[in-house]
Amino acid sequence: MKNFQKNSDLPKPAGSLKGQRLRSTAFALLAKREHSKQELKSKLLLYGASPEELEPLLAELTGNDYQSDERMAGMLVRANMRKGRGPARIQQELKKHHIEAELAEEDIEQVNWLQQAMELRMRKFGEELPIEQKEKARQVRFLQYRGFNLDICFKAITRNSMDDE
Secondary structure: OOOOOOHHHOOOOOOOEOHHHHHHHHHHHHHHOOOOHHHHHHHHHHOOEOHHHHHHHHHHHHHOOOOOHHHHHHHHHHHHHHOOOOHHHHHHHHHHOOOOHHHOHHHHHOOOHHHHHHHHHHHHHOOOOOOOHHHHHHHHHHHHHOOOOHHHHHHHOOOOOOOOO
């Protein structure tokens, strides 16, 4: 007959995080890139962290400003703008990273989205404004896909600069 051990006698799984190791892992994740509070929590749970130990650690990291959803929101807005994405796509990214849209509202409102759309259109299609309906539709679809609203898209395909009215 085999001897069966009690669960308490078995070694902890190699992936479980406790105490200082949990703290070190959290700092290592934050050192690589910004994380939202929810993302960090999910990743640490995947590493085997206990929820009871996780909440005080997350509160400490947020309290000491090592982790900030507001900073993450600003970073996402800037990164997506560099990629040529409009406000709708940025809102999608915020949701994907579990960040409240209100945290990025101020950053989004400060941007001249028409200027962004015009620059993106010119980078992709050149300086010449589209004349044919088929080409106009193609450029509008491109801008819409990138997250710009329809009004901005139509304005962007009819002018090359903010001076054109």
